[in-house]
Amino acid sequence: MKKNPLDVSIIIVSYNTADMIGMCLDSLGAETGLSREVFVVDNASTDGSADIVRNRYPWINLTVNKENRGFAAANNQVLPLCRGSYLYYLNPDAKLTGPGVIEKCVRFMDANPGVGLAGTRLVNPDGSLQKSVSWRYPGQKFAMSEMEGLKGEIACVMGASMIARTEVIQRIGGFDEEFILYGEDQDLCLRVRRAGYEIGCIDDAVVVHYGGQSERQSVPAEGWKKKTLAEYLFYRKHYLPETIARIRKADLCKARFRLATLALTMPFLGDGVRTERKRTKYRAIYETLKPLNSEGSN
Known part of the structure; x- marks a missing residue:
């Protein structure tokens, strides 16, 4: 060589x-x-x-x-x-x-x-x-x-x-x-x-x-959407379809749970900026994954 x-x-x-x-x-x-x-x-x-x-x-x-x-x-x-x-x-x-x-x-x-x-x-x-x-x-x-x-x-x-x-x-x-x-x-x-x-x-x-x-520290909603889409591009390249379905279901459940928890606890949390960042993150993930989920099985 x-x-x-x-x-x-x-x-x-x-x-x-x-x-x-x-x-x-x-x-x-x-x-x-x-x-x-x-x-x-x-x-x-x-x-x-x-x-x-x-x-x-x-x-x-x-x-x-x-x-x-x-x-x-x-x-x-x-x-x-x-x-x-x-x-x-x-x-x-x-x-x-x-x-x-x-x-x-x-x-x-x-x-x-x-x-x-x-x-x-x-x-x-x-x-x-x-x-x-x-x-x-x-x-x-x-x-x-x-x-x-x-x-x-x-x-x-x-x-x-x-x-x-x-x-x-x-x-x-x-x-x-x-x-x-x-x-x-x-x-x-x-x-x-x-x-x-x-x-x-x-x-x-x-x-x-x-x-x-x-x-x-500060990723806007559009950034979280791009990160999520990039992850699912990675999954489509390297994982089996049934694996991707399981991941998507778990991600949606996690996003729903975190959004619900934040809605209940937000009035009692002192760090409003940090809490809003978390809400922005999980809302963006949920909004990105929901259309993907509707294309497959729920």
């Missing part, structure tokens, strides 16, 4: 990140121990972030799309151009904590040939740990037969900072472009495992992720 000419190809997909992209790229500048190339794919930003990359970082391979193609498609767009043995995916709202982070990732992958993809440790700006590793897929307790024979224990890692073997990602066809905003990382991880590889976690490679904390 011909060895790739570079250690790593770094891919960043950006959309209206003018306030963050410079910080992200500056942190990459400290990585000097590897042969590398960096791709930024701008998904038709309107805030001047593409100009920041073009004018301040001439060493970046910049691609500017005329329309927002979504996270998955934008990543796949530069995959044929990548010359690194590994692909390192980084969110533009993240920064490396110091020199050597990506080098640690490459050394980990070199030392663990059975790992096809691995995530790093993600922390919030205050240093607290972000949940970036999942040991189960959505709805997996209903789908044990579909998960037989998978390598390793980790189900998936957050796509904000992860490294993968280029030949593995090329073999499985990259990200599934049906996923627009949510769910593409867990789908990719499952397909890597089904290709015979494990998912890993590199604890000593630390990345600050600015977006993770705020996203969890």
